[in-house]
Amino acid sequence: MSLRVLISGGGIAGPAIAFWLTRLGHSCTIVERFPSLRTSGQQIDLREDGVKVTERMGILDELRKYVVDEQGLEFVDSSGKQKALFPKIVDAETGQQGFTTEYEMMRGDLCKTLYDAVKEETNYRFGVSVKDFENTGDGVIVKFSDGSEDRYDLLIGADGQGSRVRRMMLGAGGDAHNQVGVHKLGVHVAYFGLAREPQDPNLATIYHAPGRRFLNTRWHNETHGQCYLATMSGASDLDQALTGDVDQQKKAFGQHFRDAGWQAERLVKAMEESDDFYAQPIIQIKSDTWSKGRVVLLGDSAYCPSPLTGMGTSLALIGAYVLAGEISKHKGDLDAALKAYDQTLRPLVTHVQKLPPGMPGLYYPKSKLGVKLLHTVLGLVTVLKLDKIVQFLMYDTSEKWKLPSYAAWDSELDEEIHSEEKIAATA
Known part of the structure; x- marks a missing residue:
């Protein structure tokens, strides 16, 4: 059954989840409040399973061109x-x-690579943001900043550490950096x-x-x-x-x-x-709640680890892989999929967010x-x-978390490997 999915945020986590969900046959729309793709930003890096995810996405070779x-x-x-x-x-x-x-690279190069990987299958709406939403049990009704309204099966908040979707989901207003779960x-x-x-x-x-x-x-x-x-x-x-x-x-x-x-x-x-x-x-961001009803948080909006860990970008990519994987595993049961997403990923998030003793104070x-x-x-x-x-x-990495396997992806990888082997044999 194809899902209508709305993704708030067109940075890294947003197009990453769109990549996996469109491969499953779901319909994805990304809303980005900026008028165009944001390719600015600082130097980032890929670490550990974040590298593996980009390899499974088939974009690692492209990203190597941009290594600093x-x-x-x-x-x-x-x-x-x-x-x-x-x-x-x-x-x-x-x-x-x-x-x-x-794998040091500029944020903009990763954003453009992800955009190019999903733009043909994903509907982008720039200059628009989620103004409000209402869970309806089997879906979510979303009101947009341009006055329009639509219904979706799932709303994914991938709108960064100052996430508006998180604040609305948790019923919190005011300053994005002074909320429950936000640790300065x-x-x-x-x-x-x-x-x-x-x-x-x-x-x-x-x-x-x-x-x-x-x-x-x-x-x-x-x-x-x-x-x-x-x-x-x-x-x-x-x-x-x-x-x-x-x-x-x-x-x-x-x-x-x-x-x-x-x-x-x-x-x-x-x-x-x-x-x-x-x-x-x-x-x-240390929130006990990553989802409510048909609304779920992804990347920095759910579990920003801070730049001190070096894992923000990788966690966003890994989180997208796991969320889509659990949706593929629990077909027709989004409640079970969102619960499994939390249970599967949270141990990694908890480990990554642990800072060395005395940090950051000893560094200043x-x-x-x-x-x-x-x-x-x-x-x-x-x-x-x-x-x-x-x-x-x-x-x-002593408490090693293992990147899960999902049948939906494994079968595609096997097909790609067999196809490459056939091409090599023919040559």
């Missing part, structure tokens, strides 16, 4: 002297990954693009400044990169600034970082001139002495060649 040549992560002092270096880990045998993975980690961060200069290394670079601040640059091509300004101080001022316009936000971050040292003057100036500035508090020293101590520890790790061990602990 970042050779690792360095920490520097105010003079730019390297204090520690964590090279990129590429270990196919163990699957170990570190701060920099072999005490960090505020600003993102923006940055012109590259000849001296900029082919590394991600982090400089820690006293006052619980750090400045981070990384480069995705020969001419451009990104900057992140992150802090655990001045929370009330930054929270207030985030309620204002972009100019107010830039002013607040500029005041906070202008005296930080290292390349602060260059980076603050670039921030003030940027046209892609974005700022937010770093949060995790208050004083010059604290910064020096952090650099000393990181330097010893480098000198003693313990960098792989530290990165393994940061991205511990």
Whole structure:
């Protein structure tokens, strides 16, 4: 039985679930509140089962074309002297990954790849969002921002950490970052693009400044990169600034970082001139409820793990695979499918959201002495060649969750493998 599915959000999780559901013969519509496909955003990475999912989708080879040549992560002092270096880990045998993975890419390239993979079978409606909805037992009636209304068998909220669908589903209004299940980690961060200069290394670079601040640059091509300004101080001022316009936000971050040292003057100036500035508090979404009736949450809207885990993109892709897989497994019983989606995926989400002891606080020293101590520890790790061990602990896979198999996908994969074998034999 074909389902009519509405997906709120055209970023990563939205088209990923549309990819799988359309292969099952379901009809999918994606509404995206922006007037066109959003291809902006910062550098992301794929990890562990997220890589496997893109391989099963058949898009991994395409994504390899967009991999950013970042050779690792360095920490520097105010003079730019390297204090520690964590090279990129590429270990196919163990699957170990570190701060920099072999699948670093720009968010926009992944978004465009997913869009190209589903645009022929999926109906896109740009400039439209879900205004309200009503569960009716066997479906959901959705009211849109353009005044239209329609009925669907399932509404999927894939609209990010500030999810409007989540707030409506849980009956919560107000600020998206002050809701039940939203856990603030005490960090505020600003993102923006940055012109590259000849001296900029082919590394991600982090400089820690006293006052619980750090400045981070990384480069995705020969001419451009990104900057992140992150802090655990001045929370009330930054929270207030985030309620204002972009100019107010830039002013607040500029005041906070202008005296930080290292390349602060260059980076603050670039921030003030940027046209892609974005700022937010770093949060995790820890909700006991991922679905109600015929409404279900997916990706960051349900279980945002925060950028500190490096798993946000991968979780969105894995979640889409599992949700569609459970719908295929429980044909004709959406209630059972949504329950199984929760039961199957939640152990992975719970594990991924566990931050190392002391994080993020230990990563934001208050004083010059604290910064020096952090650099000393990181330097010893480098000198003693313990960098792989530290990165393994940061991205511990000892409690390994196994990506489930679904007959609907396995049969297609078998057919593709047999087809490729026949072609090879004929050649």
